[in-house]
Amino acid sequence: MKVNVGGFDRLLRITAGVVLLALTAMGTIGLWGLVGIVPLATGLVRFCPIYGLIGLNTCPLSGASTK
Numbered sequence: 001m002k003v004n005v006g007g008f009d010r011l012l013r014i015t016a017g018v019v020l021l022a023l024t025a026m027g028t029i030g031l032w033g034l035v036g037i038v039p040l041a042t043g044l045v046r047f048c049p050i051y052g053l054i055g056l057n058t059c060p061l062s063g064a065s066t067k
Contacts, residue, residue, distance in 0.1 A: 004058065
């Protein structure tokens, strides 16, 4: 699995995921906030399947891969 999520993109994804999950846990927003799992997971593993499908890569390192 190739890395296709760069640093800034990763930071935004993790932040958005944590905020959505925290708001859901506090009862501020409904269960739809569980969608925060998606940006959190893609930020943590640095791979976005949709980016892979459309050929987008925000990672500055070309040919980077996870171990």
